[in-house]
Amino acid sequence: MQMIKLFPVSEVPADSRKVVEVGGKKVIVIxxxxxxxxxxxSCPHMNLPLEKGKISDDCTIICPFHRSEFDLKTGHPQAxxxxxxxxxxxxxxxxxxxxxxVYTSEIxxxxxxxxxxxxx
Ligand code: FES
Numbered sequence: 001m002q003m004i005k006l007f008p009v010s011e012v013p014a015d016s017r018k019v020v021e022v023g024g025k026k027v028i029v030i031x032x033x034x035x036x037x038x039x040x041x042s043c044p045h046m047n048l049p050l051e052k053g054k055i056s057d058d059c060t061i062i063c064p065f066h067r068s069e070f071d072l073k074t075g076h077p078q079a080x081x082x083x084x085x086x087x088x089x090x091x092x093x094x095x096x097x098x099x100x101x102v103y104t105s106e107i108x109x110x111x112x113x114x115x116x117x118x119x120x
Contacts, residue, residue: 075100
């Protein structure tokens, strides 16, 4: 797995996020709870952008569309299309429950590095 240098960590202060391209995919770099996470900027439900999703204190991101919730570290869904009531469940059945793609990241000498491909 190849690691790519993105930028100095100071470019994404605590409790902020930034969308960048990695390996031809848009990803969101998220700095929360003292950690950096890199996830694909595409909800696995309907491939809509996740960049405006709410970040929880438990390090999850909640899709702004039908509120599927994903663990930022593993990408595993914690909730699948719970919104809006009743209709959300019907919308959820349109696509099989899937994990959000997440990338490996690390800090080296104040720079953020990310894997060129999502974790398998
Ligand atoms: S597009 Fe994200 S939950 Fe539907």
